[in-house]
Amino acid sequence: MNIEDLALHNDFYGKLLSERQQEVVHMICEEDFSLTESGENLGITKQAVSEVLRRSTKKLQSFEDKLGMIQRFQKVVSQLQAIDQELGRMDEVLNKDQHNKIQDMRQQIQNMMKQF
Template identity: 45%
Template sequence: MKSQAYRMALLYDFYGDVLTERQKEFYDLYYNEDLSLAEIAENNGITRQGVRDVIVRAEGILSDLEDKTGLIKRFHAMQKQLQEIEQAAGEILERSHRYDDPQLEALAVKIQDIAKLMEKE
């Protein structure tokens, strides 16, 4: 269940802006605020089934967008590649100390800094 909730949170983070305000609200209440369908329904004066329909429709829209674009999949691949770049730069940095090469050290630090900046964006 946790991996499903994590996936739904990622879908919302990446594609949530395409949803209607009502879909965003219900989706957020259900997945992020952990309200039950019954609680959301009671607070909005509709049936539990009505809330479920809105959430299922939103899930479908978000999943379909990911299936078509693959942004989340590419994001995870890029994160892994950035970590590999940082590790490689760290190894270069270690070796630069052995050869007492300040220029090589500066380049390794620059690569690490750029990779860290890219991770944050």
């Protein structure tokens, strides 16, 4: 799992990890610490950080395999983007009143996507 995927999995399921696992994943994903830097901050070896990270990654992937929240999230975002694009195309041929309604709908979609 690459760092971006790890960060995404952590956003969805990170609170289900142990406190130590949360610390390690946060340092690696959010603080951009190396394994060595993380170990120094936590008072453990680089190898211990690597093992905690490996177990955390496996656990996060297991949660996704069982719950599928990320997959569903990505599907919803994709559908919202498609709707937004279609509304944009429709907006080009509508009158001013319809244009304003379309713009309001597009803004609602954008606001929904920002909540994720």
